[in-house]
Amino acid sequence: MADSVAVNGLRVVRGGREVVRGVTFEVPEGSVTGLLGPSGCGKTTLLRCVVGVQVVAGGTVTVLGHPAGSPVLRDRVGYSTQSPSVYADLTVRENLRYFASVLRAPAADVERVIGEVGLEERADQLVGTLSGGERGRAGLAAALLGRPELIVLDEPTVGLDPVLREELWSLFHRLADRGAALLVSSHVMDEAARCDRLLLMRDGALLADDTPQALRDRTGTADLEQAFLALVRTA
Numbered sequence: 001m002a003d004s005v006a007v008n009g010l011r012v013v014r015g016g017r018e019v020v021r022g023v024t025f026e027v028p029e030g031s032v033t034g035l036l037g038p039s040g041c042g043k044t045t046l047l048r049c050v051v052g053v054q055v056v057a058g059g060t061v062t063v064l065g066h067p068a069g070s071p072v073l074r075d076r077v078g079y080s081t082q083s084p085s086v087y088a089d090l091t092v093r094e095n096l097r098y099f100a101s102v103l104r105a106p107a108a109d110v111e112r113v114i115g116e117v118g119l120e121e122r123a124d125q126l127v128g129t130l131s132g133g134e135r136g137r138a139g140l141a142a143a144l145l146g147r148p149e150l151i152v153l154d155e156p157t158v159g160l161d162p163v164l165r166e167e168l169w170s171l172f173h174r175l176a177d178r179g180a181a182l183l184v185s186s187h188v189m190d191e192a193a194r195c196d197r198l199l200l201m202r203d204g205a206l207l208a209d210d211t212p213q214a215l216r217d218r219t220g221t222a223d224l225e226q227a228f229l230a231l232v233r234t235a
């Protein structure tokens, strides 16, 4: 399987402190890679590097064969941030029509992505009046416009009920089955088991890069929370 993302020796300094400390990993196409780790460990910073909006101090980030942030990647990479960048004074549908035109995505994509994130009944509501979870899904819908080959999602399931979380994880796997690479961050360990591969991060470094089952086997633990703790103890 080809790699959609290749990160090599990445270092980032923020506020005078090295917050990403020599990180190397790949994200294969056609799979869901989870980026897991405690609050403040550097997940968002790492995702920002992959989408090319972060100044880096060293190392390389290659996305679909190009340096991260290259103009040719604009409509090939979808990115949804923790605070969704959708306009509060437009409806869900208006937002998505606007982003579809910017990305030159087909007009029919708007209805497709509204359906994929389950916002059909909120499509004509102003984003400013949506709940936090609904607003998050509106941002996620924008990241799915144009069928990007790489989809980068920063904590997409925060604030969602278990049913919706389940639906979104099913959607992520459907997108991967179509060939997309997904890189999804979370600090909830019970989501780790739903990923094909896991990157476990702590204090700006990767503790592990493996499948959930291999991590459980390697640490001799039954669940991934315990595996993470075992890795922290031996780091």
Ligand SMILES: Nc1ncnc2c1ncn2[C@@H]1O[C@H](COP(=O)(O)OP(=O)(O)OP(=O)(O)O)[C@@H](O)[C@H]1O
Binding pocket: 014, 015, 016, 019, 037, 038, 039, 040, 041, 042, 043, 044, 045, 046, 187
């Ligand atoms: N603009 C900034 N200036 C200084 N320090 C920053 C800045 N942005 C982030 N940091 C620091 O960089 C570190 C990594 O932050 P980052 O947002 O990547 O963490 P995270 O793992 O995504 O956390 P969370 O799960 O809470 O969102 C943190 O210690 C944070 O305080």
